[in-house]
Amino acid sequence: MEADSKPKKSGARLCCVCNQNRAALKRPKTLEQICRECFYAVFEEEIHQVILENQLFKPGDRIAIGASGGKDSTVLAYVLSELNRRHNYGLDLFLLSVDEGITGYRDDSLETVKRNELQYGLPLKIVSYKDLYGWTMDEIVKMIGLKNNCTFCGVFRRQALDRGAALLKVDKVATGHNADDIAETVLLNILRGDIARLSRCTSIITGEDGPIPRCKPFKYTYEKEIVMYAYFKKLDYFSTECIYSPNAYRGFAREFIKDLERIRPRAILDIIKSEMVQSLCLAGGAESRFTKAWHWSYSRPKQ
Numbered sequence: 001m002e003a004d005s006k007p008k009k010s011g012a013r014l015c016c017v018c019n020q021n022r023a024a025l026k027r028p029k030t031l032e033q034i035c036r037e038c039f040y041a042v043f044e045e046e047i048h049q050v051i052l053e054n055q056l057f058k059p060g061d062r063i064a065i066g067a068s069g070g071k072d073s074t075v076l077a078y079v080l081s082e083l084n085r086r087h088n089y090g091l092d093l094f095l096l097s098v099d100e101g102i103t104g105y106r107d108d109s110l111e112t113v114k115r116n117e118l119q120y121g122l123p124l125k126i127v128s129y130k131d132l133y134g135w136t137m138d139e140i141v142k143m144i145g146l147k148n149n150c151t152f153c154g155v156f157r158r159q160a161l162d163r164g165a166a167l168l169k170v171d172k173v174a175t176g177h178n179a180d181d182i183a184e185t186v187l188l189n190i191l192r193g194d195i196a197r198l199s200r201c202t203s204i205i206t207g208e209d210g211p212i213p214r215c216k217p218f219k220y221t222y223e224k225e226i227v228m229y230a231y232f233k234k235l236d237y238f239s240t241e242c243i244y245s246p247n248a249y250r251g252f253a254r255e256f257i258k259d260l261e262r263i264r265p266r267a268i269l270d271i272i273k274s275e276m277v278q279s280l281c282l283a284g285g286a287e288s289r290f291t292k293a294w295h296w297s298y299s300r301p302k303q
C-alpha cells in the first residue's frame with residue numbers, strides 16, 4: 001500500500017469524499033462525514049454551479065454584495081471573491097452596506113464590514129437612512145414604536161440598496177439570502193395566503209423589471225453550512241440579532257423549518273422545490289384556474 005493511500009488514523013472515521021483524511025464534521029445538508037478541505041471544496045463548488053446554471057453573472061459585470069456584516073453576507077463576499085479569482089468570472093465586486101441608524105446593532109456590524117473591506121480588498125460604499133430619508137431607525141422607532149417597524153425598515157432598505165447600487169453603477173446586487181431564509185418565506189407566504197408573493201419568493205433573480213436586479217447565490221445553501229464554513233475559515237462577522245426585530249410570526253416559521261430539518265435535512269430543499277413547481281404551473285397558464293379555485297374554496301360557506 002502506498003503511503004498516501006493509508007488512512008491518517010486507524011479507527012477514525014474517514015472523509016466520504018477523499019477517503020483519506022479524518023472526517024471533521026457531518027454535512028448538515030447530506031449528513032455525510034467529511035473532512036474540512038473537502039467540505040470547503042463541495043461548499044464552494046455547489047455555489048459555483050448555481051452561479052453557472054442560473055447565469056447569475058456575465059464577464060465584466062459590476063456586482064454589489066449587500067453587506068450587513070452578518071454571517072451570510074460575509075461568507076458571500078469571501079466566497080464570491082474566491083470564485084471570481086479561481087474561475088475568472090471577470091467581475092468587479094463591491095461591498096454595499098445600508099446604515100439604518102440602529103445604535104448598538106448596525107454601528108457595530110458596520111465596523112465588521114469595514115474590516116472585511118480591507119481583508120477581502122473589496123471597495124465599500126455605505127448609504128444611510130439619515131442621509132437618504134432624514135431619519136434613522138432609532139428616531140422612527142421613537143416615533144412609531146415597535147409595531148410595524150420591520151415593515152418600514154424593509155421597504156427603506158430595499159430602496160437604499162437600489163440608491164447605493166445606482167451610485168456604484170453596478171449591474172446587479174447579490175444578497176446573502178440562504179435556503180433556510182427562502183423556505184421560511186415560502187412557508188410564511190402560504191400561511192398568509194399571499195399567492196402573488198409565493199410565486200415570486202423562490203426566484204433566484206428578482207427585480208429584473210426594476211432599476212437593478214438582485215440575485216441570491218445562496219439559494220440552495222444551508223444556513224448551518226454557512227455558519228460552519230465561517231467558523232472553520234475563521235471569518236470575521238457580526239452575530240447579533242437586530243434589537244428591533246421581535247418578528248414573532250417569522251420566528252415560528254423559522255423554528256418549524258429547523259424542527260423539520262432536524263428530522264429530515266432535505267425538507268428545506270423540498271419546500272423550495274415544491275414552490276418552484278407550483279410557480280411553473282402558474283406560469284403555464286394555470287394561474288386563473290388556480291386562483292379561482294382558491295377564492296372559491298376560501299369563500300365557500302362552512303357546511
Ligand SMILES: Nc1ncnc2c1ncn2[C@@H]1O[C@H](COP(=O)(O)OP(=O)(O)OP(=O)(O)O)[C@@H](O)[C@H]1O
Nearest residue numbers: 066067068070071072073074096097098175176177
Ligand atoms: N444593512 C444592510 N446592508 C446591506 N445589505 C443588507 C443589509 N441588511 C441585509 N442585507 C442583505 O440582505 C441579506 C438578508 O438579510 P438578513 O436580514 O437576513 O441579514 P442579516 O441576518 O442581518 O445578515 P446576514 O444575512 O448577512 O447573516 C443579507 O445577507 C444581505 O446581503
